[in-house]
Amino acid sequence: MYKNWWKILGAILVVYSTIWGFLSAVPALPILHESIRNLYFHVPMWFGMIVLFSISVFYSVKYLSSNDPEHDIKAVESINVGVVYGVLGIVTGAIWARFTWGQAWSFDVKQNFAAIALLLYFAYLVLRNAIDEEQKRAKISAIYNIFAFPIMVVLLFVLPRLADSLHPGNGGNPGFNAYDLDSRMRMVFYPACLGWILIGCWIYNVRFRVRKLEKNNTI
Amino acid sequence: MIAVQLFAQDQGSTISDSLYASGKIYVVVACIVLILLGLLFFLFSIEKRLKKLEKNSPDKN
Numbered sequence: 001m002y003k004n005w006w007k008i009l010g011a012i013l014v015v016y017s018t019i020w021g022f023l024s025a026v027p028a029l030p031i032l033h034e035s036i037r038n039l040y041f042h043v044p045m046w047f048g049m050i051v052l053f054s055i056s057v058f059y060s061v062k063y064l065s066s067n068d069p070e071h072d073i074k075a076v077e078s079i080n081v082g083v084v085y086g087v088l089g090i091v092t093g094a095i096w097a098r099f100t101w102g103q104a105w106s107f108d109v110k111q112n113f114a115a116i117a118l119l120l121y122f123a124y125l126v127l128r129n130a131i132d133e134e135q136k137r138a139k140i141s142a143i144y145n146i147f148a149f150p151i152m153v154v155l156l157f158v159l160p161r162l163a164d165s166l167h168p169g170n171g172g173n174p175g176f177n178a179y180d181l182d183s184r185m186r187m188v189f190y191p192a193c194l195g196w197i198l199i200g201c202w203i204y205n206v207r208f209r210v211r212k213l214e215k216n217n218t219i
Numbered sequence: 220m221i222a223v224q225l226f227a228q229d230q231g232s233t234i235s236d237s238l239y240a241s242g243k244i245y246v247v248v249a250c251i252v253l254i255l256l257g258l259l260f261f262l263f264s265i266e267k268r269l270k271k272l273e274k275n276s277p278d279k280n
Contacts, residue, residue, distance in 0.1 A: 007266070011259045018255055022248045202262065209269055216276055 010198025017044075017192035024188055031100055038096045040188050044196035045089035046156075051197045052082030052204060053121070057149045060142035072138035073211050075145060076128060079121055081204040085196075086118045101166050110167035113155040120148050120155075 021040035029036055056078040063071035093111065098104040105111060124144055131137035160170040 004266075007263075011263075014259070015252060015255055018251055019248055022244055022251070199262075202266075206262070206265055206269060209273065213269075213272055213276055 006198055007202045010195050010202055013191045013195025014199055017188050017195055020188045021192065025184055027182055027185070035096060035100060036185075038092065039185070040192040042089060042092040042096060043189070044193045045085045045092060047193045048196045048200040049082045049085040049089060050153075050156075052078045052085065052200050053149060053152065055201070055204070056082065056145055060145040063138060063142045064146075067135070067138075069134070069138060069215075070212070072142065073215070074208055075142060076125075077207040077211060078204045079124060079145070080207060081200055083118065083121050083125070085200055086114075086121070090114055090118060097166075106166070108166050109163045110160040110165045110170050113159050117152045117155040120152060124148060 017040055021037050026034065026036050056075045059071045059074040059078070062068070063075060090111070093114070094104040097106065097108070097111070101108070124141060127144060128137055128141045131140060160167065163170075
């Protein structure tokens with residue numbers, strides 16, 4: 001019924017990337033020094049969040065065409081997990097910034113827009129709780145979700161590039177790829193991203209099934 | 220004096236030798252991997268209990 005190989009793959013990749021994240025050689029960089037290893041932990045949180053939000057949009061669109069309440073549950077549970085990933089991403093970003101940019105929150109465009117993007121999804125969860133009628137709630141939140149996704153993408157990947165930012169890849173500041181994400185780091189970074197994405201999908205999968213069981217037992 | 224201490228460490232197992240290596244980063248790696256494995260094991264056990272519940276639930280899906 002449920003194929004489990006990808007859960008085991010996710011677990012193996014996360015453990016692998018954590019071990020080699022600490023032990024592998026990294027390029028010697030000014031300011032960053034050993035903190036470049038954060039790349040293996042901070043960035044996968046954001047990639048995981050985006051994948052989970054994409055899953056959510058997919059099921060929101062599906063809900064609107066099918067009116068199947070199961071698709072609504074899938075949409076909300078993937079957002080729940082994605083929001084947790086996003087909060088972890090923003091907090092790890094703040095810790096990293098504290099020791100490389102000088103301040104935990106320097107009101108950098110990337111940080112500000114990331115916070116707004118998260119607020120957008122908090123608003124989604126609040127909106128859901130504000131509507132009692134089930135079908136109405138599902139429909140309105142599906143439409144909200146479809147609009148929120150492109151806004152989130154613009155906030156995270158377009159607007160920060162148009163302004164000055166300390167964050168790599170933004171505001172004329174090249175991404176890590178450009179000069180120092182060498183092949184040693186890629187060997188850890190890509191498995192880390194895939195691993196954390198799979199773990200996120202797994203947690204979402206578990207939450208969805210719990211919700212479905214709860215629903216079956218109350219009716 | 221230093222030589223004696225170094226010699227004393229040499230008598231340990233290979234595991235404790237590597238755990239004493241230079242910056243002791245292996246100690247951190249060991250702790251974090253243990254936490255991670257614990258959490259993953261926890262996730263697997265939730266998965267197992269959930270499967271059991273799904274099997275017993277009246278509506279088979």
